[in-house]
Amino acid sequence: MTVAHDDPHVARLFERMAALITDQAGDPAAIHEQLTELAVANAPDVARYWKQVGTGVGVPDTAYKDGGPHLFPDEPAVRVFRTSGTTGSVRGAVRYSRLGLVLKGLAVTAHARRDLIPDEVRPVVVRFAPTERAAPDMAIAFDMARIQEECGDPALSTSVIGESGVDYPLLARTLDAAVVEGLPVVLIGASFAFVNICDRLAAEGRRWELPPGSRMYDGGGFKGRSRVMRVDDLRTAVRRVFGIERFGNIFGMTELANQHYDAADVPVGPLGERPKPWRLCGGPRVRDPRTREFLAAGPGLLEITDLSLLDRPHVLLTGDVGIATADGVAIAGRISGSTSRGCSLSLDEMTGGR
Incomplete structure (x- = not known):
């Protein structure tokens, strides 16, 4: 049974997510679980995908070339953002509902205050x-x-x-x-x-x-x-x-609501990319491209968890290389060659169609 955008359950989830973003208050694990349940209820393709590869594995970013899974199809989108198209000729579309766009704004400003502009002077x-x-x-x-x-x-x-x-x-x-x-x-x-x-x-x-x-x-x-x-x-x-x-x-x-800042000024990637941290609202992790298990160190598939994301699955398999370190994950450019095949499929292809 699908959950409507104006359902009281969504309103309560929105309030919990907003508190986590702005006040760093609440239970991230509980929000993760509720967002997972929402995606399973409202996106059959995502439910089938997770049944095949494991619940919670990031949805490939290339799924958004086809418009991607949107959890509130009956709610008019208040904003539609387009992806850059750097991974192909087709620009993807990412839709935001009213509540989803509010959460995105809260996430961007909250992290800017903490990371980008920590001083008292504007x-x-x-x-x-x-x-x-x-x-x-x-x-x-x-x-x-x-x-x-x-x-x-x-x-x-x-x-x-x-x-x-x-x-x-x-x-x-x-x-x-x-x-x-x-x-x-x-x-x-x-x-x-x-x-x-x-x-x-x-x-x-x-x-x-x-x-x-x-x-x-x-x-x-x-x-x-x-x-x-x-x-x-x-x-x-x-x-x-x-x-x-x-x-x-x-x-x-474009597919994410949140932004991720450097955790430490430590060169890690091939161009000296710095690591990004995991925080209460989520962050980057690295999966082994063969086993899909998380890696504590070394390169693999970059996955981002975003607990600020209401309108689509909150875990994204980006198609980028991530390098796991003790300080966080450095993001080192797009995957190429056979390793990228798991990230290059549309969600429909990965679930065998309807």
């Missing part, structure tokens, strides 16, 4: 990503808007990506004003955006010494790009142009 948040109005189907635009609204200085924080690309005059005015007012700056955006921006500013001889407490956070890596940079090389380029000494990386996916 920094100038400069987003190297488009606005929500310009890109309503991009999850990164939604996420960064929430970070700016909830954590950033309201007068100076802004997106510097316009219709024609980077608005360099706006970027310069914003950074100059932050320096004059002595406000720390948080530069946040896609990894490759930082490469292009630093190249341009360095070629023009432009640089800043941003106020103490300023920092840079990149995300997305270099999947599908012809140019790849090591983590420390990218940070060196940013340091030279902006005078920043504090850095971090954010891992997020």
Whole structure:
């Protein structure tokens, strides 16, 4: 029997999830169990998949090329985000219900306050990503808007990506004003955006010494790009142009509600990728590609558990390589070759159709 979006059980589950996200209060194991039961009740394909591979094994991200399992098909979606399409020519669709989108917003802002902006001063948040109005189907635009609204200085924080690309005059005015007012700056955006921006500013001889407490956070890596940079090389380029000494990386996916920040500044992956932690609302783990057992150390299939996720199965098999360490899991790019076959199937293929 399916459970409706407006069922009292869903309302109570929503409240428990919100408390876990915002107040770190509640029982993650109980929420995990209830989300599993909800997925089994509302998504027959997921129930069949779990019957074959084991309950709770992550649903492959490629399932969302077909629209993916959505647990409340009769509830109109209030937002639909599209995947980047870096793993194929088809862009996937990820739907959010009213309650699901609220939880996503809570998760993004709660983790930004704890990880990205821990100080008392509201920094100038400069987003190297488009606005929500310009890109309503991009999850990164939604996420960064929430970070700016909830954590950033309201007068100076802004997106510097316009219709024609980077608005360099706006970027310069914003950074100059932050320096004059002595406000720390948080530069946040896609990894490759930082490469292009630093190249341009360095070629023009432009640089800043941003106020103490300023920092840079990149995300997305270099999947599908012809140019790849090591983590420390990218940070060196940013340091030279902006005078920043504090850095971090954010891992997020359109299919997930939450974002994941670095656990430790310890190079682990082939490009020096830093590990991400497991926290109350979930996080990354690594599965052996043959046995599907969890690994305490070494490389394998990256799986993300997201207890902020209401609208679809809360465990995702990402198709990325994860490297398990004592500090957490480093995310080291897409899987290739025969190992990826288990991640490349649609959910319908994996369950043998209807």
